[in-house]
Amino acid sequence: MDADFKPEVLENSWFAERYRDLPAVASEQLRLASINYADSSRAETHLVMARMMAPHNPAVKVAEYRFYFYQARLQEALRVAEQCMAMTALELGFPLSWRLVSPQHGQFESDEPAHRFYLFCLKAYAYLLMRLQRLQAGREAAEKLMQLDPANKVGGQLLLDVLDRADREAEDD
Numbered sequence: 001m002d003a004d005f006k007p008e009v010l011e012n013s014w015f016a017e018r019y020r021d022l023p024a025v026a027s028e029q030l031r032l033a034s035i036n037y038a039d040s041s042r043a044e045t046h047l048v049m050a051r052m053m054a055p056h057n058p059a060v061k062v063a064e065y066r067f068y069f070y071q072a073r074l075q076e077a078l079r080v081a082e083q084c085m086a087m088t089a090l091e092l093g094f095p096l097s098w099r100l101v102s103p104q105h106g107q108f109e110s111d112e113p114a115h116r117f118y119l120f121c122l123k124a125y126a127y128l129l130m131r132l133q134r135l136q137a138g139r140e141a142a143e144k145l146m147q148l149d150p151a152n153k154v155g156g157q158l159l160l161d162v163l164d165r166a167d168r169e170a171e172d173d
Helices: 007-020 024-035 040-053 058-070 074-092 113-131 135-148 157-172
Strands: none
Touching: 024 040, 024 058, 040 058, 058 074, 058 113, 074 113, 113 135, 113 157, 135 157
């Protein structure tokens, strides 16, 4: 592969392809949600409308995830991360439960965009579990992430490092 190759190019291309599939009216709802971000109720209404028009479109799901995450509505962001994993698992033919996904199910070592999107969704899921103080579940998700991405391309090791440091500090107390 070319030394100047950047996986983000494939990711952006993969995501752009899904965005092209987004109905214009759903795209407009995402635009209105963005414009009205300061009015969370109005922004969320536009996100709900976009979801009704394109319930399985990754562009809508990512917009929902970001909205809930940045509004500190972590439980709702977690729900969307789960939906993103399930949606991508269906597309790739993986088991719906992340716990059942193994390295043999996909090309996780590659820079293939759908596989990377799945890994980033799993990372977001693990991170949110940790933020919600569901540390054991967060550890399990982060360990699965590292099983699927042993080269740590999406940065899952950092989550385990944070958990390990917290465990050491708890032992010291």
